[in-house]
Amino acid sequence: MTRRKKAVILTAAASIFAASLASVAEFKVEGAPKAAIILFGPKNDGGWSQAFEEARPALEKALGAKIPMVEKVSEDSASISPPVERFIQRGYNIIIGTAFGYSDTFKKLSESYPKIAFLNASGITNGPNLESFYGRTYQSQYLCGMAAAAASKTGKLGFVAANPLPVVNWTINAYELGARTINPDATLTVVFTGSWNDPVKERAAASALIDEGIDVIGQHVDTPTPQIVAQERGVYGTGHHRDLTEFAPKATQCSSVWTWAKFLAPEIEKIKAGSWEPAPYGAFPGIKEGGTDIACCGPAVSADNKKKIMAARQSIIDGNPVFTGPLKDRDGKERLAANVAITDPELWTMDWFVPGVISQK
Amino acid sequence: MTTFFVTWLATIPQLAVPYALAALGLILSERAGVLNLTAEGLMLVGALASVAVLLTFRPDPLVAMMAGMLAAAAVSVLFSFLVIVLRVNQVIAGLVIVFFCQGLTSLLGNLFGWTSKAFSGLGPVSLGVLADIPVIGPILFRQDVIVYLMIPIVFGVSYLLQRTRLGLRLRAVGESPEAADAMGVSVSMTRFLAVTAGSALVGLAGAYIAVANVKVWIDDMTSGRGWIAIALVIFARWNPWRAAAGALLFGSIQAVIPKLAAAGIVLPQYLLMTTPYLATLGVMIWVSIRHLNGPSDEPGALGQPYVREERR
Numbered sequence: 001m002t003r004r005k006k007a008v009i010l011t012a013a014a015s016i017f018a019a020s021l022a023s024v025a026e027f028k029v030e031g032a033p034k035a036a037i038i039l040f041g042p043k044n045d046g047g048w049s050q051a052f053e054e055a056r057p058a059l060e061k062a063l064g065a066k067i068p069m070v071e072k073v074s075e076d077s078a079s080i081s082p083p084v085e086r087f088i089q090r091g092y093n094i095i096i097g098t099a100f101g102y103s104d105t106f107k108k109l110s111e112s113y114p115k116i117a118f119l120n121a122s123g124i125t126n127g128p129n130l131e132s133f134y135g136r137t138y139q140s141q142y143l144c145g146m147a148a149a150a151a152s153k154t155g156k157l158g159f160v161a162a163n164p165l166p167v168v169n170w171t172i173n174a175y176e177l178g179a180r181t182i183n184p185d186a187t188l189t190v191v192f193t194g195s196w197n198d199p200v201k202e203r204a205a206a207s208a209l210i211d212e213g214i215d216v217i218g219q220h221v222d223t224p225t226p227q228i229v230a231q232e233r234g235v236y237g238t239g240h241h242r243d244l245t246e247f248a249p250k251a252t253q254c255s256s257v258w259t260w261a262k263f264l265a266p267e268i269e270k271i272k273a274g275s276w277e278p279a280p281y282g283a284f285p286g287i288k289e290g291g292t293d294i295a296c297c298g299p300a301v302s303a304d305n306k307k308k309i310m311a312a313r314q315s316i317i318d319g320n321p322v323f324t325g326p327l328k329d330r331d332g333k334e335r336l337a338a339n340v341a342i343t344d345p346e347l348w349t350m351d352w353f354v355p356g357v358i359s360q361k
Numbered sequence: 362m363t364t365f366f367v368t369w370l371a372t373i374p375q376l377a378v379p380y381a382l383a384a385l386g387l388i389l390s391e392r393a394g395v396l397n398l399t400a401e402g403l404m405l406v407g408a409l410a411s412v413a414v415l416l417t418f419r420p421d422p423l424v425a426m427m428a429g430m431l432a433a434a435a436v437s438v439l440f441s442f443l444v445i446v447l448r449v450n451q452v453i454a455g456l457v458i459v460f461f462c463q464g465l466t467s468l469l470g471n472l473f474g475w476t477s478k479a480f481s482g483l484g485p486v487s488l489g490v491l492a493d494i495p496v497i498g499p500i501l502f503r504q505d506v507i508v509y510l511m512i513p514i515v516f517g518v519s520y521l522l523q524r525t526r527l528g529l530r531l532r533a534v535g536e537s538p539e540a541a542d543a544m545g546v547s548v549s550m551t552r553f554l555a556v557t558a559g560s561a562l563v564g565l566a567g568a569y570i571a572v573a574n575v576k577v578w579i580d581d582m583t584s585g586r587g588w589i590a591i592a593l594v595i596f597a598r599w600n601p602w603r604a605a606a607g608a609l610l611f612g613s614i615q616a617v618i619p620k621l622a623a624a625g626i627v628l629p630q631y632l633l634m635t636t637p638y639l640a641t642l643g644v645m646i647w648v649s650i651r652h653l654n655g656p657s658d659e660p661g662a663l664g665q666p667y668v669r670e671e672r673r
Contacts, residue, residue: 042467042580046477072467158623164630191622196632198584199575204372204616208623211368223579228479232576314629360622360630 027129028274030115035059035094035268036087036104037069038080047222047241051258052098052121054242058261062268063094075101077108084109088116094271096264097123106130117271119264122167123282131278133263135291137167137240138174138347140256141218142322143294143309144238145178147254148216149186150305151236151298158209159190159218160202160226164359166350171220171240171256173354174322180356181312182305189214189361199225210235216253227252236300243295253298254309262290282343288317323347330355363496369613369620370500374508375574377612379404379566379583381511383590384597385518385561392522392599393555396664399440399457400563400586403433404473407573409466412475412578415482422483423506425566432511433564434557436462441556445549448666451508459587467580475578482576483507491635505573507565514562519601526646531555535660538667548667566590589637596645598658607644614640 022080037056041049049071052068060067070083080102084095097106097120108131112117142176155180161168172190180188189212191205206217206229217237222281227248231239237248239255272274285291293315297306316322325336329352336342353359383400390397411429415422438460441453470476483505485492491502522528533541534551542548570586589611597604616639619629647664652658 041475042471044471044474044476045580085554189623189625191619192630192634193619195584197579197581199577199579199582200376200570200584200586201615201619205619205623207372208368208619211364211620212623212625214623222579224477224479225577225579227577228577231479247477302368358625358627360628360633361625 019147027276027278029093029117029271031091031093031136032065032267033063033094033272034065034092035063035067035090035096036097037067037096038073038083038317039069040073040075040099041072043071045222046224046247047137048258048309049098051242052096052260053173055258055261055264059264059268062265063272068092075089075099080105081109088113093117094119094268099122100124103132117276121260126278126280126282131267132282133291134167134282134284135258135263135297136284136286137220137256137292138170138322139286139316140292140294141171141220142174142178142316143296143313144218144254144256145175146305146309146312147184147294147297147301148175148218148238149179149182150302150309151253151300152183152186152216154213154215155183155186155214156214157186157188157216157218158206158212158214158309159220160187160205160209161190161192161220161221162196163194164192164351165171166348167221167354169337169350170323171260172348172357172359174348175218176354176356177322178312182308187356188218190357192360193221194224199223202226203229206230207233217251224248236298239295244299245295253300254294254296256292257295259287259290259293263291266290281344286316287313292357328355330357365620365624366495367499368435369616371503372620373609373612374504374511375612375645376615377608378507378511379570379586380575380593380611380669381515381605381608382566382569383563383587384593384608385515385601386559386564386566387590387594388522388599388601388604389518389531389559389562389599390556391594391663392535392539393531393552393658394538394660394662394667395552395556396451396455397440397556397559398452398591399437399458399462399560399587400566400590401564401583401585403436403560404567404570404583405462405466405581406436407433408569408582409470409475409567409578411565411568411638412478412480412571413469413473415572416478417481424574426483426507426572428567429568429572430561430564433567434561437556437560437563440560443558444666445552448668451666462592463581468506470580477577482571484575486517505512507569507573513602515605522601523549529608532660534667535662536664538662542667542669548669549670552667554663563587563590568570589641592641592645596641596648598648598652600658601661611637612643 020139039049043053084254100122103123103125107125118130146169176188195202202225210233215235217230224247227237227244231248231251237251245252321341321357323342326338327336327342407429411425414428415425442450485503488502503657529548533623593607
């Protein structure tokens with residue numbers, strides 16, 4: 001090794017060291033860490049917002065202090081900024097948001113308050129003191145798809161979803177891929193309601209699916225209505241957000257549930273220790289890191305199939321991807337070559353469906 | 362294919378009834394000259410009140426729905442006070458009532474834990490052998506009692522407006538309050554009664570969504586159906602029968618969208634979802650062209666507060 005090369009390597013190493021020092025030194029909350037949660041919906045909405053409310057006790061334990069929260073903060077700057085700034089004035093220095101629509105306001109706030117740590121669920125903005133996070137819902141929905149196929153007698157599964165966005169499309173695709181590991185002929189018919197919270201449309205969608213002979217209804221909408229309809233009509237279903245057996249004890253066989261405490265508690269510990277570094281493109285935890293998990297299984301899933309589902313869960317935790325090649329979409333176009341796993345950017349732009357998914361374009 | 366049409370036609374009434382009831386309620390109020398934008402809010406009040414009564418006292422679902430009507434009528438007294446007594450701008454008062462009701466119902470629903478609690482609600486009327494007739498059985502004879510009551514309700518509202526002395530007074534107050542006043546009709550009292558009765562129907566529309574259709578209370582569950590009812594009144598040109606027909610049109614479009622998807626018929630998703638709105642636009646243009654040179658049908662004093670002896 002020449003002197004010159006050595007010098008280059010040394011300089012590079014030094015600069016990396018300096019950079020890592022800088023980024024560690026860059027962010028540390030002032031004073032004792034105090035956290036507050038800004039909830040998008042009511043704390044007992046039975047879904048998305050309640051999942052955060054239920055994570056709160058564990059987070060309080062991790063922090064060693066009470067974590068106050070405000071409910072029903074809608075997705076506009078005029079609603080978000082006042083409660084956040086009030087918390088900051090009262091000495092709170094970790095602000096946890098819970099909505100996609102908070103993204104821009106949180107970005108601005110994080111720039112105005114560089115000493116405050118901001119975390120935002122389902123957001124899309126990040127920064128030196130701002131981290132958006134979302135769970136790998138396709139992992140848990142893959143397992144629920146297995147449960148759905150196990151519970152189905154007809155092999156015809158249905159799904160009530162809000163809008164064909166990438167986060168919804170990956171749920172649908174994973175559900176069908178999971179279902180086909182149990183029943184290779186399983187099909188998944190999807191009805192999009194165009195709304196996250198319209199029980200009238202959700203009931204119409206679930207009823208229409210059941211009228212077509214579908215006997216398990218999965219869902220990616222915010223209300224438990226599809227499960228309630230499934231129970232009423234004597235078929236099965238799988239839930240989203242939380243364990244929906246609470247609303248449809250006979251119907252719901254599996255639910256994809258948020259496990260935010262598992263992800264946020266270590267994040268809070270890191271902020272406390274001064275070693276927190278927001279992921280530059282946001283955090284994307286899976287079952288292993290505490291994004292989502294499953295509440296499984298109901299009595300319609302046989303013990304044998306339950307064993308298969310739990311084995312698949314372990315395999316996902318061990319790092320085996322849900323979306324892996326060779327994988328073609330339903331139009332026959334190759335999406336993943338053999339032995340190639342899907343990348344995060346590919347997930348976030350997913351606008352195609354796997355074979356067996358029947359839906360509108 | 363037969364199943365598709367049978368199940369489609371069978372689901373239309375449930376989706377059409379709320380629009381029809383709310384539109385009829387608004388027609389009563391607007392024919393008396395009070396522009397009523399409160400529907401979205403009062404539907405929520407009707408929905409929550411009926412669910413509250415149902416979950417608390419477990420009465421007959423119809424009794425719970427009556428409670429919803431009463432609650433909406435009670436809240437409408439506040440609206441009447443604002444627009445008839447205080448003569449506040451009717452558009453602003455209407456919007457204020459909607460926001461007030463949205464906040465209030467969501468708060469109470471959460472406070473008392475009525476959110477997302479399923480109940481059995483109002484089921485279909487049992488009509489014995491009639492319900493088992495193929496094709497027409499499921500379409501005509503497996504509906505709930507409110508669906509069957511819609512015919513007398515539409516007829517009743519139409520008869521009241523066109524054939525009774527009370528209806529004549531109501532319309533006079535809406536067309537020309539000065540003339541009605543000069544004839545000895547109490548403008549304020551007539552308007553108050555029209556708004557209250559109309560609001561009870563709007564409340565029933567909300568109660569129907571909660572108790573007969575969805576069978577659960579969820580925040581903001583009317584999802585804009587009150588606003589659609591307001592548009593429906595305009596395109597029905599304040600006529601009860603046309604409003605009922607419009608409600609059926611809306612109901613059938615809303616019923617067919619998930620049906621098509623469930624049957625695996627592949628169509629462009631977003632285009633399909635805009636069809637109810639395209640239909641509204643289309644019908645409105647058609648009706649406007651037909652009435653281009655005729656009378657506008659709009660009540661003459663709609664939206665104007667009445668002040669005796671005031672020059673206009």
